[in-house]
Amino acid sequence: xxxxxxxxxxxxxxxxxxxxxxxxxxxxxxxxxxxxxxxxxxxxxxxxxxxxxxxxxxxxxxxxxxxxxxxxxxxxxxxxxxxxxxxxxxxxxxxxxxxxxxxxxxxxxxxxxxxxxxxxxxxxxxxxxxxxxxxxxxxxxxxxxxxxxxxxxxxxxxxxxxxxxxxxxxxxxxxxxxxxxxxxxxxxxxxxxxxxxxxxxxxxxxxxxxxxxxxxxxxxxxxxxxxxxxxxxxxxxxxxx
Amino acid sequence: xxxxxxxxxxxxxxxxxxxxxxxxxxxxxxxxxxxxxxxxxxxxxxxxxxxxxxxxxxxxxxxxxxxxxxxxxxxxxxxxxxxxxxxxxxxxxxxxxxxxxxxxxxxxxxxxxxxxxxxxxxxxxxxxxxxxxxxxxxxxxxxxxxxxxxxxxxxxxxxxxxxxxxxxxxxxxxxxxxxxxxxxxxxxxxxxxxxxxxxxxxxxxxxxxxxxxxxxxxxxxxxxxxxxxxxxxxxxxxxxxxxxxxxxxxxxxxxxxxxxxxxxxxx
Numbered sequence: 001x002x003x004x005x006x007x008x009x010x011x012x013x014x015x016x017x018x019x020x021x022x023x024x025x026x027x028x029x030x031x032x033x034x035x036x037x038x039x040x041x042x043x044x045x046x047x048x049x050x051x052x053x054x055x056x057x058x059x060x061x062x063x064x065x066x067x068x069x070x071x072x073x074x075x076x077x078x079x080x081x082x083x084x085x086x087x088x089x090x091x092x093x094x095x096x097x098x099x100x101x102x103x104x105x106x107x108x109x110x111x112x113x114x115x116x117x118x119x120x121x122x123x124x125x126x127x128x129x130x131x132x133x134x135x136x137x138x139x140x141x142x143x144x145x146x147x148x149x150x151x152x153x154x155x156x157x158x159x160x161x162x163x164x165x166x167x168x169x170x171x172x173x174x175x176x177x178x179x180x181x182x183x184x185x186x187x188x189x190x191x192x193x194x195x196x197x198x199x200x201x202x203x204x205x206x207x208x209x210x211x212x213x214x215x216x217x218x219x220x221x222x223x224x225x226x227x228x229x230x231x232x233x234x235x236x237x238x239x240x241x
Numbered sequence: 242x243x244x245x246x247x248x249x250x251x252x253x254x255x256x257x258x259x260x261x262x263x264x265x266x267x268x269x270x271x272x273x274x275x276x277x278x279x280x281x282x283x284x285x286x287x288x289x290x291x292x293x294x295x296x297x298x299x300x301x302x303x304x305x306x307x308x309x310x311x312x313x314x315x316x317x318x319x320x321x322x323x324x325x326x327x328x329x330x331x332x333x334x335x336x337x338x339x340x341x342x343x344x345x346x347x348x349x350x351x352x353x354x355x356x357x358x359x360x361x362x363x364x365x366x367x368x369x370x371x372x373x374x375x376x377x378x379x380x381x382x383x384x385x386x387x388x389x390x391x392x393x394x395x396x397x398x399x400x401x402x403x404x405x406x407x408x409x410x411x412x413x414x415x416x417x418x419x420x421x422x423x424x425x426x427x428x429x430x431x432x433x434x435x436x437x438x439x440x441x442x443x444x445x446x447x448x449x450x451x452x453x454x455x456x457x458x459x460x461x462x463x464x465x466x467x468x469x470x471x472x473x474x475x476x477x478x479x480x481x482x483x484x485x486x487x488x489x490x491x492x493x494x495x496x497x498x499x500x501x502x503x504x505x506x507x508x
Contacts, residue, residue: 007253029276044384074501078294166473166508167309169316178386217262
């Protein structure tokens with residue numbers, strides 16, 4: 001029994017321990033993979049974006065120098081081909097967990113999530129007044145997080161295709177060939193970095209209470225203030241009963 | 242509010258303890274991985290690679306050999322698809338024109354007593370063996386690739402012809418490979434560049450002792466008069482201007498391996 005004198009908090013389960021583990025372990029692993037990937041990319045840095053007369057090259061010399069990237073291909077390969085194992089195991093483990101635990105139900109997009117994510121985007125940019133239903137993940141989060149998971153899988157496949165293009169020639173061919181697979185591997189990295197930037201901005205915007213839930217696993221509300229927390233009702237339960 | 246199992250009212254003190262333990266756990270995960278990365282980066286090196294990374298590279302080689310067959314062929318292309326001018330990369334071992342005059346290939350094999358037996362061959366000896374061409378996507382470890390056409394004699398055919406590679410000078414063929422050394426070592430004429438290649442990859446039929454590029458003799462900077470082409474490995478193993486071929490059960494010294502790359506460079 002809780003005595004009436006003592007302060008209490010209402011906690012709501014949000015993120016499972018497994019999901020928090022996969023999430024936070026993935027962060028440093030992906031950092032090592034992207035950094036070592038840049039050391040490898042430097043040896044043949046052929047990609048650029050052409051916008052009219054403006055050429056954006058990946059990456060400018062000052063950037064390479066600042067991060068001590070030049071002439072470290074062998075270092076990059078050694079790190080990349082070591083940490084690929086941990087990155088792959090953690091990522092595949094996460095996916096298997098999502099399926100087995102049925103947590104994918106609150107993560108994968110629902111039928112109307114594409115339209116819903118548009119409404120979330122409009123709201124985020126101040127172009128729509130009514131706040132879309134948040135739930136554990138809102139529609140935009142469902143779409144984006146699922147795309148990122150799929151791209152993670154594609155990252156492993158494109159990586160294998162350029163790591164073993166002869167042994168896995170069927171894979172390399174089905175991804176459009178050796179040159180295409182390398183470009184795809186690179187583009188997914190750029191998308192990951194772009195996602196990271198938006199993700200951090202959203203986390204900052206959502207505030208501390210949201211951030212701490214990714215660490216503690218629970219959402220909190222002071223029972224005294226009776227702050228309401230939106231909890232998604234399973235579809236088959238009728239709240240009026 | 243439904244989902245009562247998902248919600249609890251707990252004492253604030255207990256909540257604070259849970260919260261700080263959770264953040265401590267996060268700190269341990271991130272800090273722990275940082276310490277692992279830091280200690281790898283500050284460990285000793287083995288042949289140019291940090292010891293823990295070198296161990297994983299060797300492990301990767303083991304997995305590669307367990308899962309995959311060395312005899313798998315590199316996809317081949319039409320000769321017409323090959324580039325007219327093949328990119329040149331790496332001048333180690335091909336700088337001195339004097340190396341090409343009175344060219345002799347030194348082949349160090351074993352006789353039936355297992356003693357070293359050196360054979361000196363010229364280009365006529367090599368050209369006397371069956372001619373073979375391979376058009377494949379040449380892949381440089383730097384990340385670029387090119388479809389190129391190469392001609393010469395299959396290294397396996399050459400080695401079998403001279404009974405070279407067997408520990409006791411025995412004859413062998415593609416189908417009957419007994420008592421062979423584990424590795425073949427090759428050095429340039431000036432010995433400035435050198436590679437080691439596992440014997441099965443040497444005997445893979447696309448591996449060429451190569452003297453033609455696009456049907457014409459090799460250009461000087463492509464390793465004239467004789468170079469190696471190993472389609473199933475990165476270009477670093479396709480040594481130019483071969484001076485000596487020898488055999489060993491331990492890994493022969495390898496130029497790029499010593500600078501931190503993996504040994505097998507298998508694709």
